[in-house]
Amino acid sequence: MTGIKNHFEPLYDQDRNLVGIWLSPELWRKAEAILSPAIDKALEALSPETVKEQPEPIKDWEALSQFWDFNYPMPTDVSCELCGSHTDDWQKDEPRIFRLRSASMGGMVNFQCQECKARIIKKHFKKHVDVECRPFVEK
Structure with a gap:
């Protein structure tokens, strides 16, 4: 294949x-959408300690709780309709x-299921709660 060395080159040390x-910028642009997710997963497997979970925004939850003025108690139950996970009190x-x-102070609360990574969105209104469950979508 003509031109492969112009775009793809294994690099060796003095002991072979x-x-x-080495990938050329042109090859990377053509393959990035396919390679980047695979590289991210491989990096996580090689160094799982470097993948840090973002802290939960507990202060936002506490602010919502503090100013809760709806006609029903603040619900703490969460259910995932996709995998069946459930808790009576997520905290x-x-x-x-x-x-x-x-x-948010507007009453929208967003959770992520740790089993299937789905998003559970609870929209709190004055008289009721709407719950939406969205499947995980890899970016």
């Missing part, structure tokens, strides 16, 4: 040990079954 792969679970991702 593979130390890396008491250790380890978490659902992680808080966001909470």
Whole structure:
């Protein structure tokens, strides 16, 4: 194949040990959409300690709780309709079954299921709660 060395080159040290792969910018642009997710997964497998979970926005939840003025008690139950995970009080679970991702003073609370990574969105209105469950979509 003509031109492969212009776009793809294994790199070796003085003892002929593979130390890396060089890709041309043109090849990377063509293959990035396919390679980047695979590289991210491989990096996580090689160094799982470097993948840090963002802290839950507990202060946002506490602010919502503090100013709660709806006609029903603040619900702490969360259910995932996709995988069937459920908890009566997400705050008491250790380890978490659902992680808080966001909470707003407008009454919208967003959780992530730790089993299937789905998003559970609870929209609190004066007289009722709408719950939406969205499947995980890899970016």
